[in-house]
Amino acid sequence: MERQIRYQREADLEWAHEFTKHPNCERLLSCIQCGTCSGTCPLSIYMDLTPRQVMALVREGFREDVLRSKTIWLCASCYSCSVECPQNIRITDIMYRLKREAIQSNLYPKRFPVPVLAQEFCELVRRRGRNSEFWVVLRMALRSNPLVLLNMARTGWDLWRTGRLSLRMERIQRVNELQYLPTASKEVD
Ligand code: SF4
Ligand code: SF4
Numbered sequence: 001m002e003r004q005i006r007y008q009r010e011a012d013l014e015w016a017h018e019f020t021k022h023p024n025c026e027r028l029l030s031c032i033q034c035g036t037c038s039g040t041c042p043l044s045i046y047m048d049l050t051p052r053q054v055m056a057l058v059r060e061g062f063r064e065d066v067l068r069s070k071t072i073w074l075c076a077s078c079y080s081c082s083v084e085c086p087q088n089i090r091i092t093d094i095m096y097r098l099k100r101e102a103i104q105s106n107l108y109p110k111r112f113p114v115p116v117l118a119q120e121f122c123e124l125v126r127r128r129g130r131n132s133e134f135w136v137v138l139r140m141a142l143r144s145n146p147l148v149l150l151n152m153a154r155t156g157w158d159l160w161r162t163g164r165l166s167l168r169m170e171r172i173q174r175v176n177e178l179q180y181l182p183t184a185s186k187e188v189d
Helices: 013-019 026-030 036-040 051-060 063-067 080-084 091-105 113-128 133-144 148-161 175-188
Strands: none
Touching: 013 051, 026 051, 036 051, 036 080, 051 063, 051 091, 063 091, 080 091, 091 113, 113 133, 113 175, 133 148
16 A cells, blocks of 8 residues: 655644534544454445545645545445444544535545536536436446447446337426525535
């Protein structure tokens, strides 16, 4: 594993301070670095930073390291870590907050499909009120790694041939009424 040395002068303590003011992130400062979250997480073996490391880096203000990590996108929101944490830190909610900030700051790992998929899904639902699997996957592949389309072509053909994949882009009626939702969620933020 590649290790990088970070210096305190690279940290953004103001960001860390602001981060812990967000709802459900307040208890992050009470992390005792016990590692229970990493030991419980079923996906930590695939992550570039363990959940314990994410908590430490956020607390110390290493914003870019966290936002550019794959960990926040690999988190499956199973809540095991939050249930087991002896300090009642809402680790899963912190991961959600980090994902949102990564997209807003355009700092997610490049050519990594999960954040692109999240963006395309939200954009399609915002514009049409419904998700259309074919178009979401196609746009994700074109933006992250178009070569994967070659591997997916056979499966896609079989699904389409047997009527299990639609190329139609669906749309709900009165889609304009959905537009107030992002505004409302920002106000709650
Ligand atoms: S389980 Fe809780 S206290 Fe322990 S390292 Fe993880 S976040 Fe910190
Ligand atoms: S919620 Fe995410 S970080 Fe926590 S245990 Fe599950 S996958 Fe791991």
